Amino acid sequence: MRRLLLLLLAASALAQSPEIEQKMRDARHAFGAGDCGRAQTTLREIIAADPQNYAAHVLSAHCLLRQKDYAAAIGEFRRMLELRPETPQGVLGLIEAYARSGDTAHRDAEIEHLRALMKAGNLPMTLRFVREQFTAGDSSVVVSEYPYLTALRSRYLFEVFDVQQKLAQQLELVSQEGDQAAFRAAGARHFSLVSRRLTPLPEPNEATVRVYDRGEPAYEQVVADVKAVLTGKALSASKYALAKNPADVVPIPISVDDPSDPRLRLQAGQVAIEYIAHSCFRIHTARGARLLIDPFASRMWLGYDFPRRLAADAVLITHPHYDHDADVLIGHQPPPWTPDVRVLRDPGAYKVSDVTITGIRGKHADPWGKEFGQTNTIWLLDLDGLRIAHMGDNGPLTEANLQELGRVDILMMPIDAKHHILKEAEIQAIRKALRPRILIPMHYRLPDLEPSGDTPEGLGEISPWLAGQDNVVQLESNIATFTAGSLLPSQVVLVFPHSPKVSAARATPPR
Structure with missing residues (x-):
């Protein structure tokens, strides 16, 4: 629980002053070492300077729980919910504080509110x-x-x-x-x-x-x-x-076989790419294999839900941020896939059905991901004569990365108008070095799914970036089929709509 809480805190801390960043690192280190007194002293300084610092309130609330100061912990969790209403860590933390304090009346009221949020689809049922x-x-x-x-x-x-x-x-x-x-x-x-x-x-x-x-x-x-x-x-x-x-x-959301989600029937040599949302894609092969890349956690930074049912033989994770890894949730929640789903995270060589998979050791774009060493696995899939690469949140590619990737026919790259992950010069340098026949942007804001124009914080849309590009094709379906012999000689920027299985935030039920 401690490791996962620290991961959540570091991942949720957005741009702030170097002094505040250093103090947050000190507080996280003290919390990890079990010294809540020292952590609280630092956190009070941070909150005094920045009352809106959500990560500081999260860590303070859990320090107070550990110190058994339940009344103060309840106050901190309520402050968290004022800053970010209906977030899982705030709702669950408030229930825990009431439960540990012995206040069953308020605990039961918050549990009923949690159930209402789950039934309305505002929080995952897991x-x-x-x-x-x-x-x-x-x-x-x-x-x-x-x-x-x-x-x-x-x-x-x-x-x-x-x-x-x-x-x-x-x-x-x-x-x-x-x-x-x-x-x-x-x-x-x-x-x-x-x-x-x-x-x-x-x-x-x-x-x-x-x-x-x-x-x-x-x-x-x-x-x-x-x-x-x-x-x-x-x-x-x-x-x-x-x-x-x-x-x-x-049901568990991700399983190998699901009658409601039958395998696609493709002809020999065909490969289908299905866009789910954000950086999540599902690759379908002619032999029926389905590979799911970077499934995201519902309502964690992103304002929408992962599909309730989606079948996959294997799940490929680039890095442990909750908008790429649905297994990263506070409280050690069980993963949203059945045990027979194969899960790949690390660099190496793998084989799933007729797909040869290479995981390439990369580095998460700065300044994000320092809480887990900025690891990022770039996935290269080789099937039916096509080489498909998914960058995750990788920063500029190194010469070693380029050599390991070799020829790339289809490249999935994080691109948005605010350059949240890659700067424009870095995007163009990667395009020039790899020269993919098809470039698929990902990791951008989906305006029809987000509850407000300010979320996710710091993430731009894709349309302004597309306006300055040549050979842009915007598809009407979130699934497209490719063969090695059908790719055009010039580079095409291909934009998918998100899956209809992805739902936007619903109205919050009254308390």
Whole structure:
């Protein structure tokens, strides 16, 4: 949690004075070292100089949680929501602060607000929130709840901390789709309470301690069973109380096969490129393979949602910013893809079906990405005589990058009118060096999806840049088919509309 919080803070910090930047680095370092007192002293100085500094309020709120000053933490989370309404870290943080303080009335009110935001599509249904904390013997337990079930996600997660406050054990109430066949005839879902010890023990360290075969158990029933496990007592009888309001079941967004998203039927030698939005593309091969590049997290910097269902055999991630990597969310949320989806992040040589994939070590454009060392994997796909490159958020290409890329037929490059990633001279230098037959701009503001003209901050649209370019083709469909022999000799700038599966922000439901 600490590493992911620091990543979020650094990624969300936009241009600010060198003095404030240095103080934020000092505060993050102190927080990472567990010295919240020193971090808070620095954060108070930052907030006094810049009351609108969102990253400072985020770190301050989590420092206060760690220091168990829940009243002050609640105030900070509310300030976060004033600065950026309905952001996941603000909504979830406020629920956690109320839960840890024991204020169940305000906690439940905020949970209902969270559910309303999820049902309205304003927040992803994959989020979890801290419901409560309690003690069992010498252990302290923090309970997180997922209001919506997927095929793989737990309903409740119990994190057990020892007397040194080290995470020693986890218990989960899970309901996996693979276990349901024998119980569907009875019309009830099958749940299991699984215990997983994290401290060194002889294998096995995971065991199912109870099965609930008549439907979802009541929360109070599960808590009683967890306390029994932790104190060495016998579990309750086979009969159990059922949940009055069981969780709704929703699909995991990204899976290998999805009947609602059939594979394209292409002729031999054809390659289809499908634009989702932002920097996310899906590549379709004639053999039916589907590769998804840089799937983004919903409502994290971007003001719109990732498609609710999208099939892929493999996911390629260029770098861990949440507008490129949907697995980067505060709170260690499970990834939005099933385990059988292959995920590639690092440089190297790979093979997926009939696609030869090369990951090339690059460097994220300045000044972004320093929180993870500015790593950025440039992806080169070689299939059916076409070489397709996706730059992610890479800065100027080095000579080594150019040599590893070699011939590039189709290039996906971050371009926008405000030059958020690449400056104009850098864009033209890359075009001149690689000489792609097709240039596909990406990573620009989509005005019909964003809630206001000021978001995302610092990101420009593509139209002003296109006005100064030759050979621009704007497609009517977000899917186009290519063959190696059909590319024109002169360079074409190809612009896709975003996928109709991507939805804009909905109106916020009233509190």
